[in-house]
Amino acid sequence: xxxxxxxxxxxxxxxxDLVSIEKLNMDQNISGFTxxxxxxxxxxxxxxxxxxxxxxxxxxDKPVSFEIFSDDLDKMYDQANEIASWGKSIFVKIPITxxxxxxxxxxxxxxxxxxxxxxVTAILTIQQVKEIYEISNFExxxxxxxxAGRIADTGIDPIPMMTEAVNICKTKKNIEILWAxxxxxxNIYQANQINCQIITVPHDILKKIPLIGKNLDDLSLETVxxxxxDATKAGFxxxxxx
Numbered sequence: 001x002x003x004x005x006x007x008x009x010x011x012x013x014x015x016x017d018l019v020s021i022e023k024l025n026m027d028q029n030i031s032g033f034t035x036x037x038x039x040x041x042x043x044x045x046x047x048x049x050x051x052x053x054x055x056x057x058x059x060x061d062k063p064v065s066f067e068i069f070s071d072d073l074d075k076m077y078d079q080a081n082e083i084a085s086w087g088k089s090i091f092v093k094i095p096i097t098x099x100x101x102x103x104x105x106x107x108x109x110x111x112x113x114x115x116x117x118x119x120v121t122a123i124l125t126i127q128q129v130k131e132i133y134e135i136s137n138f139e140x141x142x143x144x145x146x147x148a149g150r151i152a153d154t155g156i157d158p159i160p161m162m163t164e165a166v167n168i169c170k171t172k173k174n175i176e177i178l179w180a181x182x183x184x185x186x187n188i189y190q191a192n193q194i195n196c197q198i199i200t201v202p203h204d205i206l207k208k209i210p211l212i213g214k215n216l217d218d219l220s221l222e223t224v225x226x227x228x229x230d231a232t233k234a235g236f237x238x239x240x241x242x
Contacts, residue, residue, distance in 0.1 A: 013200070021033060
C-alpha cells in the first residue's frame with residue numbers, strides 16, 4: 001500500500017549512496033533526487049563526474065540536483081554550465097552566496113537566461129527568496145531550497161516563512177519551493193499542507209515510511225521490548241541490597 005499516495009507534494013530522496021538511490025528509484029513515492037558534496041564525501045565518492053553519471057544512469061528522466069563546489073563566482077558559472085551539459089534532467093545547485101558572502105543572484109540570472117535549470121540552496125530568509133524571485137524569468141525552471149530544518153534548529157518555526165515563500169512565488173509557475181534539511185517524517189505532511197511543491201528527504205528518514213499509520217499502542221509495546229532486549233544483550237545487572 002502506498003501510504004503517501006494522497007499527497008500532492010513531490011518527494012526527492014537526498015543522499016549519495018548508489019545502492020540506496022537504485023532502490024529508492026523503484027519506489028513510487030520518490031519523484032526525484034538531490035545530493036551535495038558533503039553527502040558525497042561521506043559516501044566515499046572520489047570522482048565527482050563519474051558519480052553523477054552513475055546516478056543519471058539509474059534515475060533516467062527523473063530530476064536530479066548536483067551542486068557546484070567552486071567559491072569563485074566566474075568558476076561557479078563555468079561549473080554550472082558543465083554540470084548542466086551532463087543531462088537534461090539535471091538541476092544545478094547554486095548556494096545563495098559563496099563562502100565570502102558574495103551574492104550569486106547575478107550568475108543565477110545568467111544561467112536561467114541560458115536555460116540552465118537551477119536549484120538555489122542554503123536559503124534561510126524571505127529576503128533571499130525574494131532575490132531569486134526577482135531575477136528569475138517566466139520560462140526556465142528554478143527550485144528555491146529553503147532549509148526549514150536549519151531554521152527550526154535556531155528555535156524558529158519555519159512554517160510561516162515557508163508559507164510566505166510559497167505565496168510570493170506562486171505567480172511564476174516555473175518556480176518551485178523545496179522544503180530542505182528535513183528532520184522528521186511529519187515534515188512531509190507539514191510541507192504538503194502549505195502547498196510546498198517539493199520536499200527533499202534523507203534516505204534514513206525515508207526508511208520510516210512503513211511507520212505511517214502504525215497503531216501507537218503497538219509501537220509503545222515494541223519500544224518497551226526493544227529497551228528490554230538491548231538491556232539483556234548488554235548484560236546489564238543491578239545488585240539489589242536488602
